[in-house]
Amino acid sequence: ASKASVSTSVSSSVLQAAPCRCNAFLHRRGSRQPRWMVPWPPLLLLLARATPLPTAHNAFWGSVLSRARFEQSAALDAFCGEAFDEARFVDRTRLSGGVVLAVDAATDAQTRRPVVLKRAPEGMAIHLANELLPSLLNVSGAHVMTAAACFRGGVLDGVSSRVATYERMDGTLKQLLDRPPREADARLNYETHACFALQMMHQTLVGLAATHARGLVNQDLHAGNLLMRREGNYLRWRVADFGRACLVNASCAQRPGTQGIAPEAGHVPLTPASDVWSAGVMFLLVRCFAFEMWHRNGHRAHRDWMSRLNRAYGEAAAAAAARARSAAARVPIPTERERQAFENAAAAAARARAAPPAAWDNFTSLLDMLPKRCAPLAQHAGHEAPRENVLLAAMLALRWEKRPSASWLAVEFADLVRRRCLRAREPGKSNVTQIPRRPGDLEAVVKRMAADGFVKNRDARGSYYSRPGDATMYRSRAEVAQRLYLDGG
Ligand SMILES: Nc1ncnc2c1ncn2[C@@H]1O[C@H](COP(=O)(O)OP(=O)(O)OP(=O)(O)O)[C@@H](O)[C@H]1O
Numbered sequence: 001a002s003k004a005s006v007s008t009s010v011s012s013s014v015l016q017a018a019p020c021r022c023n024a025f026l027h028r029r030g031s032r033q034p035r036w037m038v039p040w041p042p043l044l045l046l047l048a049r050a051t052p053l054p055t056a057h058n059a060f061w062g063s064v065l066s067r068a069r070f071e072q073s074a075a076l077d078a079f080c081g082e083a084f085d086e087a088r089f090v091d092r093t094r095l096s097g098g099v100v101l102a103v104d105a106a107t108d109a110q111t112r113r114p115v116v117l118k119r120a121p122e123g124m125a126i127h128l129a130n131e132l133l134p135s136l137l138n139v140s141g142a143h144v145m146t147a148a149a150c151f152r153g154g155v156l157d158g159v160s161s162r163v164a165t166y167e168r169m170d171g172t173l174k175q176l177l178d179r180p181p182r183e184a185d186a187r188l189n190y191e192t193h194a195c196f197a198l199q200m201m202h203q204t205l206v207g208l209a210a211t212h213a214r215g216l217v218n219q220d221l222h223a224g225n226l227l228m229r230r231e232g233n234y235l236r237w238r239v240a241d242f243g244r245a246c247l248v249n250a251s252c253a254q255r256p257g258t259q260g261i262a263p264e265a266g267h268v269p270l271t272p273a274s275d276v277w278s279a280g281v282m283f284l285l286v287r288c289f290a291f292e293m294w295h296r297n298g299h300r301a302h303r304d305w306m307s308r309l310n311r312a313y314g315e316a317a318a319a320a321a322a323r324a325r326s327a328a329a330r331v332p333i334p335t336e337r338e339r340q341a342f343e344n345a346a347a348a349a350a351r352a353r354a355a356p357p358a359a360w361d362n363f364t365s366l367l368d369m370l371p372k373r374c375a376p377l378a379q380h381a382g383h384e385a386p387r388e389n390v391l392l393a394a395m396l397a398l399r400w401e402k403r404p405s406a407s408w409l410a411v412e413f414a415d416l417v418r419r420r421c422l423r424a425r426e427p428g429k430s431n432v433t434q435i436p437r438r439p440g441d442l443e444a445v446v447k448r449m450a451a452d453g454f455v456k457n458r459d460a461r462g463s464y465y466s467r468p469g470d471a472t473m474y475r476s477r478a479e480v481a482q483r484l485y486l487d488g489g
Pocket residue numbers: 095096097098101103116145166167168169170171172224225227240241242243
């Protein structure tokens with residue numbers, strides 16, 4: 001099936017199947033659309049026929065926005081009914097505070113757990129509704145940041161507000177990249193821990209797949225919005241910050257974020273494939289470019305490069321739409337109104353299918369460089385390196401419709417993690433779902449140690465293993481496996 005039909009059916013199944021309170025509101029939209037929303041029924045019909053994809057960024061839908069906002073805030077009322085108890089959340093410190101949302105770290109005195117509070121003044125509550133979309137749509141919280149609770153009332157900077165509470169995570173991928181890799185916790189040493197990038201990517205894709213299955217596109221996935229938490233030996237990743245998220249097929253006021261922006265984002269109808277691009281950019285960053293792009297050049301160069309690609313795509317899409325419009329204008333259609341509608345539909349369809357700039361200067365050379373640039377971690381990947389490169393290149397396909405879905409990629413990455421990381425232990429998972437320890441594990445460790453240049457040495461305390469560029473003295477192969485190859489455990 002084409003991505004177009006997938007997106008359409010995903011979102012209609014969301015509207016039909018997701019058992020949540022907000023869905024009741026989303027549901028009603030179809031059944032009781034007031035006449036003012038459809039000022040031009042024939043045009044709507046024509047557009048619906050001619051463009052198989054949702055036109056999230058089409059100006060035509062502007063009139064529908066206020067209605068959608070009303071519905072979201074009604075969903076929010078239902079979800080955030082309980083009154084906020086100021087005394088319950090103590091030791092508050094501001095993490096980030098914009099005009100719209102304030103993010104505070106705090107402790108929940110009732111549960112004694114560290115939490116994060118996201119608050120919006122009453123007039124801006126609709127922005128919180130966006131943040132709450134994963135919770136409202138019952139997206140699994142395993143790898144998506146869903147709210148633990150939401151309250152109404154409470155005063156923020158002197159103004160009445162709504163408050164959503166979240167489990168507090170240890171930090172973001174960006175915070176990790178902003179400081180040199182820490183030796184102390186081998187799992188966080190993204191430069192040498194080959195499983196870091198794979199596990200991060202696998203969990204991100206699982207989170208995205210869950211989000212996309214509900215018809216929700218994040219639109220702002222980047223290293224600052226990927227949260228990490230140590231749970232015993234397990235490193236958990238969650239996709240966070242749904243402030244710019246949109247439902248496929250619904251009207252959408254949010255613009256995509258610029259940090260990991262996909263080439264087509266904002267130029268073609270909203271597609272989950274744009275999140276897959278952003279995930280690919282993070283994989284590229286951590287697996288291949290972390291040192292150079294982040295530490296030396298800073299991430300601005302990286303962001304500018306993506307913005308330029310996005311602009312170039314926009315120009316290509318606009319040119320394709322203009323060509324389709326003028327071709328449509330030559331078709332004899334009796335009434336002016338229908339001719340206009342036909343032209344609009346043709347232009348929208350051409351936009352959706354627009355080819356990206358054919359040989360976008362830096363891009364092809366970037367892909368050519370992949371195997372070389374990805375060398376530091378690719379060497380750990382051994383014979384799996386080509387497969388990782390293929391997946392990376394597929395996620396970064398210039399044409400959005402060629403990118404694989406997050407759910408397909410999640411399965412591929414799960415397989416890589418299983419092969420490469422030997423064992424993945426997730427707290428709370430029963431033994432049945434755990435990946436069993438296989439008899440070949442020791443053999444695999446020995447092979448990888450040889451590939452990584454480990455040698456056996458001796459000192460007063462006995463024998464130890466060491467490798468070039470790493471001052472650690474590993475006392476056993478088990479220690480090497482635990483610290484570098486296993487999931488930290
Ligand atoms: N659950 C959480 N646990 C720990 N830290 C969090 C959590 N949620 C948010 N943060 C921190 O707060 C910052 C801002 O949160 P978020 O990205 O959701 O809001 P934002 O409106 O996008 O703000 P910003 O523009 O600063 O990214 C994050 O970058 C992260 O450092």
